[in-house]
Amino acid sequence: MAVDFFQEKCQIRNIREKRFGICDEEDTNVKTPAYIETRDESKWIAIVKNETENAIHFTAVDNCVVITRPDGNMENRCDAILRCGDHIVFVELKDQQKDWITHAVDEQLQNTIDHFKENHNIQAYKYRRAFVCNRKHPNFKTSYKDKMNTFYKKNGIRLNLMQEIVFDK
Numbered sequence: 001m002a003v004d005f006f007q008e009k010c011q012i013r014n015i016r017e018k019r020f021g022i023c024d025e026e027d028t029n030v031k032t033p034a035y036i037e038t039r040d041e042s043k044w045i046a047i048v049k050n051e052t053e054n055a056i057h058f059t060a061v062d063n064c065v066v067i068t069r070p071d072g073n074m075e076n077r078c079d080a081i082l083r084c085g086d087h088i089v090f091v092e093l094k095d096q097q098k099d100w101i102t103h104a105v106d107e108q109l110q111n112t113i114d115h116f117k118e119n120h121n122i123q124a125y126k127y128r129r130a131f132v133c134n135r136k137h138p139n140f141k142t143s144y145k146d147k148m149n150t151f152y153k154k155n156g157i158r159l160n161l162m163q164e165i166v167f168d169k
Contacts, residue, residue, distance in 0.1 A: 003067050003119045005081060010064035012036055014055040022046040022058075022133070024079050024093045033060030034079040034093060045093040046133035048082065051168040057083045062108075067115050076103075078112040078130075084167050088125040090116075090157070091165070094134040101144065104132040105151060105159065113155055128157040131165050 015036060021044025024034040036058055037043050050056055059065070059081040067075040082089040090112055092104045109130050116122060130151070144161060151159040 001068070003065065003115050005059055005061070005065055005116055005120060007065065010060045012058040012060075015058060016050070016053055016055055018050050018053060020048050020050075022048065022080055022091060022093060024062075026095070031063040033062060033064040034091075035060065045095060045135045045163070046091055046131065047164045049164060049166045049168075050084075051166060052084070054084055054167070056167065059083070061112055067111070075115070076107040076111045078104075078108045081112075081116075082165065082167075083125075086124075086126040087167060088122065088128055089165055090130040092130075092132045094132060095136060096134065097136050100134060101132065101147070101161065105130075105147065109159075110151075110155075113157065122156075128155075129160060129165075130155075130157050131160045131162065133163045133165070134161075135163065137161075137163075 017038050021037045022034055023037045023043040025032055061081055062077045062079045067077055069075050078090050078092040080091040090109055092108045094100045094104055148159045
């Protein structure tokens with residue numbers, strides 16, 4: 001089944017703020033998608049710095065773009081995608097103390113990237129990155145160099161474990 005990552009209902013286009021956050025509420029009953037926030041920094045899980053001031057396009061993926069498994073259950077997905085010119089960034093948001101990297105990378109990001117590649121031309125983007133942003137670990141100190149290298153070899157996408165996403169080219 002085709003998956004459209006560019007559905008209008010999941011998009012916020014032409015964000016030109018120099019700095020904004022990506023948020024995702026801890027909603028157990030009503031699942032809501034990630035969203036951008038420009039004022040209330042206390043809600044920010046990821047921090048986006050748009051040093052180019054070019055238009056950034058935001059796509060809410062989890063709880064907006066429907067991706068199902070063959071059995072009909074919902075597939076694991078990352079929270080959002082950012083696009084700006086020839087840049088694409090897959091974003092997973094976390095607010096956890098422990099046991100979050102493997103699920104975020106191997107299931108949420110990987111599944112989203114696999115479905116994106118099946119349905120869209122990822123080669124159209126010169127700069128391809130993936131971020132796992134954790135509010136509780138904004139500057140991750142442990143090296144995951146092997147995981148990052150394996151992820152890059154498999155996907156051709158640079159993996160980052162940090163809260164800040166910078167657009168500077």
